[in-house]
Amino acid sequence: MFNFDVVDLSRFQFAATVMYHFLFVPLTLGLSFLLAIMESVYVMSGRDIWRRMTVFWGGLFGINFALGVATGIVMEFQFGMNWAYYSHYVGDIFGAPLAIEGLMAFFLEATFVGLFFFGWDRLSKVGHLVVTWLVALGTNLSALWILIANGWMQNPVGAVFNPLTMRMEMKDFGAVIFNPVAQAKFVHTVSAGYVMGAIFIMGVSAWYLLRKRHVEFAKRSMVVAASFGLAAALSVVVLGDESGYLTTEHQKMKIAAMEAMWKTEPAPASFNLFAIPDQKHEVNHFSIEIPYVMGIIGTRSLTTPLLGIDELVKRARVRVKNGILAYEDLQKVRANPQDKAARKDFDARWRDLGYALLLKRFTPDIGKATPADIDKAAQSTVPQVAPLYWTFRVMVGLGFYFILFFAVAFWLASTGRLRRYPRFLRIALWSLPLPWLAIESGWFVAEFGRQPWVIEGVLPTYYAASGLTVADLVISLSIFLVLYTGLAIVGAKVMLRAIKAGPDEPDAGTAPAELPMNGIAAPQTAA
């Protein structure tokens, strides 16, 4: 009954479009905050260079923001388009944070971003500063609600399955909002966005310094970016560790896969610095281990064992068997909603219903599943280990690199020595793509590591897809391929042009001629 080509193509399309969208989101998060900081300095000090910094980096922010908005609409539509059963199954809970995101956050940022660009000569200094802060607040609130939604996919709290409506329903919205996974993810994700914003400004400014252009402008920008970036880089790693700690509470399988821990180790487990995981034989080749470290990171103790994949598959097997009972209870309740005994049994067992749905992949009739089917279903809870193992290491390695990078940058910038170290400036320039690599790797770990689930333990991914045809998917994928390639080319062209043009310099001659219109000297005229 399931068309696995459609499922795989839908997964590929969602992954590709969301990763593309997330090229722009973190830069928006980081730059909006940095713009607000720069403009605050302008309003407090009254020095025009800070206003020019806000205008220039704001221009680049706008080029990026347009792409973020354009690719973001796609995400909201795709839940319904490609994951219709998902939308029905969990819309009662998952829809709420998305709707509130629109009302509370996206309205705020989208309404005020227009004024950010058009309001320079219509608002007072403080009025415009407030607008800039509201844009930054809106982008960050937006991230909060989206991560509450995503956190619920990783750790579905505050909800129960209703057999009469055949879906998950909200019981405790407070639990959904204060989901510890969501909170940790929020801080980790926005911090990563701040790192990206800071590296972006470092890289572009370094390019100016290397070419001896806009020197004062670039130096000041780098001071702001270096200090902000150092704080953000520390927060990303410290709170990223928090995220890892939580993963062990709720998603033991994910962390076992990230660490390629095929077998449960006696506590405290060692950290795998290097290994080549072999999924088929469930062993690692050429591994280099650091004793104790993983146990401490993962459990915050020396005595709690971390579960390996072998043990977790055994546990999954128990849940699949229990899930079969839940599934049978469900059929009884569906056939006769008055069957109180069946309903009572079901309510006690519904948490394992999702594990029974894993069986549909191997047998059309869950009630007639053989022990071999059950083994296959339990084994299917293991995600692909090697890609997770490596992307996780890419992310962590880059996380530590950013701390080092910003520590050096901060020291050089605060002591006024940046221009004396062209080698560091070149490193800053070449570090530009790294936050993107780290962030995309991080999301890969989070989402690919959740497989085979779309909602952890509740709904298998393949079960959640829409009843589309391969032709539908081929058409939509082709459209995205053409459109997104075009956007990448156009976006890069406009962005590079704006960077090459550089900020307006007061002595460049063009700015004073435009004084009456763009309000360089008279931002208070509108009042």
Next chain:
Amino acid sequence: MEQLIPLDYATLRVIWWAVLGFLLVAFAVMDGFDLGVATILPLVSRKDIERRIVFNVVGPVWEGNQVWLIVGGGVVFAAWPLLYAMAFSGFYLAMMLLLITLILRPICFKYRSKLPDARWRSTWDALLCLCGLVAALVFGVAVGNTITGVPFVFQPDTMRPLYQGTFFGLFQPFPVLCGVISVCMLAMHGSALLSWKTQDAVAARARVTGRIFALVTVALFVLAGFWVAHGIDGFSVTGALHTGQESNPLDKTVALTLGGWMANYARWPAMWIGPVLGVAGALLAAALIGLRTGAPAFLASSASVAGIVLTFGFALFPFLLPSSMDPNASLTVWDASSSYVSLWIMLLATGVLLPIVIVYTAWVYRVMRGKVTEQSVGGGHAY
């Protein structure tokens, strides 16, 4: 929980229907003029400076306006998950068509004037015009298909929504008429805005397009009304409709009768406010545009847009998405909603947040008041 709150499930669902109606009207009025302005871009502006004036009329506000659509989508997801699942997956390729326009539109606005090259600019102008036209058309066609019914069923044991139609099946004569009405209505609305917010040649051309599109809208809207009354089967629930039970769209019987969509207007004559506003608003807009009144003409055209959207919503109530393949499985306000708890929480959130949104949106429009002129787009802070 239900005992503590003086609102029963059935009423809460109707309130959500009203909230959705409000969001749809707000989207049609607010983002509608963005789409309309885009559609008439080549009709009202020729020279680059004229094009830039048009871009800068909607430039500061289109982003916020578009959020009405995003929030509308989010609210459908949260309040009627089955509707969201069925409509978005069923209209898959039509949604893709819409997405192309929604993806390109922000880029058109933001990037068009970033390069001085004439070919670059004329390409984005053409794209923006197409985006406005196609988006308006798809919205109208979707409305038309909702009126005629959509071929879908549910797998009864899993409640899995299954769409049985095709992409080209969406473009039957009546839905296409609705698409054309949508295009003309928004073109009228965009013209009314430009006749108010611009001067000279652009405003003069907008006055011409505004009057033409207003009259065409009225003619086609009345034609569609007659078609619905005399040529289209309307849906009605025949047996008992369980308005306060847990959502199950397979627990009712539905009959089709010719002209059945007019039943609500006979039952609640106050609903005629919708079609009356739609027609009178457009006629008034045509007159006021000719008299160069500015804001009043725009208000009249807003009333017309709101009236036309309401006409559709009133006719369908309590249906949200009728199924032509299995009418009994049609989605209604009462049997396709979220749970009581979810609707209640969302109502609280909306009740607090929506007024705030309206207040700051109004403030932004106030700050950006006044006509857009060659001088005002001359500085560095314009598109």
